[in-house]
Amino acid sequence: MAPAPAVQSAGAPPQRPVLAAFPAMVPRQSAPPTEEDAPLGVQVDQLIATHDPDDAYTAYWLIANCEIFNRDHDRMIYDLEEVTQKRNMIPYRGMNDGEKQHDTKLCAGMNERMRVSRFDYLAIAVKAGVSGAAIQMAAEGPFGDHSALKTRPDDPLVKEWKANVLEQLSKEADSGDLSTLNYLWVQTLTGDELIAKDPALAYRYAVAQGFIYGEINGPEALEATMYAPEGQLMKTVVDLSAEQRSAERAAAQRIADNARERHRHAENAARPAAG
Incomplete structure (x- = not known):
């Protein structure tokens, strides 16, 4: 990369999203x-x-x-x-x-x-x-008013906006979009008015980043080692049972597989058609 x-x-946004910090x-x-x-x-x-x-x-x-x-x-x-x-x-x-x-x-x-x-x-x-658009919509908040998530959580329009944004973020994360994975792993680790705290999802999204970066830049790449399933960071910030870690690691691998497939399709589409 x-x-x-x-x-x-x-x-021309940077191809490597800013790290988790x-x-x-x-x-x-x-x-x-x-x-x-x-x-x-x-x-x-x-x-x-x-x-x-x-x-x-x-x-x-x-x-x-x-x-x-x-x-x-x-x-x-x-x-x-x-x-x-x-x-x-x-x-x-x-x-x-x-x-x-x-x-x-x-x-x-x-x-x-x-x-x-x-x-x-x-x-x-x-x-x-x-890539990145759903994250920015989440940052803007409902119709440009982020405070509405706290002051009007039961407003039907706010609830509809929230559901749509969460659906799009989840879809992009599952496809292996690195910017979205990076954003969601931190947000699900801490939680806020838009995204609920979910340590299992945080682990999944972090580990998926490690798998993807490992394929792109090699297993010794910074991101691959930082987000390693049994690495120090994942052991320190996420408290999950062995069974939960195993299930989320499998889900992370599926995300990495999706990212690889998406990259393959993009490469094929970029190749000139045979004459």
């Missing part, structure tokens, strides 16, 4: 500043016009990043050099002056219609199974 780029650009979803960052940047509305319209769910997700992030910047006058930038060169624990940093100037100009064009429409673009990506 190729390493993630040092600084994240639009439409920092499970937040990595946003699709705005592209590096250029003098030829089209206005925000034009960029969004061009992305949506392709009818590609991946582009809809990029459009969502363009608007979401601008909302964060307009509110805070800063936002976190995914930059792998924070880890590889500066030895920080997490690959994020604040914006530099050039990035702030870029977003000041770009995000001045955001209006209320765009702000609200981002949820429609996110829903398109979630429905299509775009």
Whole structure:
């Protein structure tokens, strides 16, 4: 697997999700500043016009990043050099002056219609199974109001939203999507208003990551050893019986098998048709 780029650009999320100590979803960052940047509305319209769910997700992030910047006058930038060169624990940093100037100009064009429409673009990506989209919908909360999970848990609309998001997250985890597995293993370990605490599922999702990374990068890879079924981490943070561990390990292997099959199909689809 190729390493993630040092600084994240639009439409290219890192191929390796951040490890368990920092499970937040990595946003699709705005592209590096250029003098030829089209206005925000034009960029969004061009992305949506392709009818590609991946582009809809990029459009969502363009608007979401601008909302964060307009509110805070800063936002976190995914930059792998924070880890590889500066030895920080997490690959994020604040914006530099050039990035702030870029977003000041770009995000001045955001209006209320765009702000609200981002949820429609996110829903398109979630429905299509775009990696990371369901995680971001979970982070946004029902219709952009995460507090509704706590203040209106019995609201039929909130309950429907919650059921749909949980179903999509479970589906993507079972398919072997690494970002979703990474997110769910931490969330099921701790629990919150959206995702119930479930140590057995946490073990399953963590071990599945280890199996998948072991196939991709070899059995000595960091993730493969960290999430080993009988490794120190799994023994320390998850209290399960031997029978439970055996059952969840088998479920984790099925997830890894699904990931392998999905990868095989993707490779076959990418091969040019025989002439």
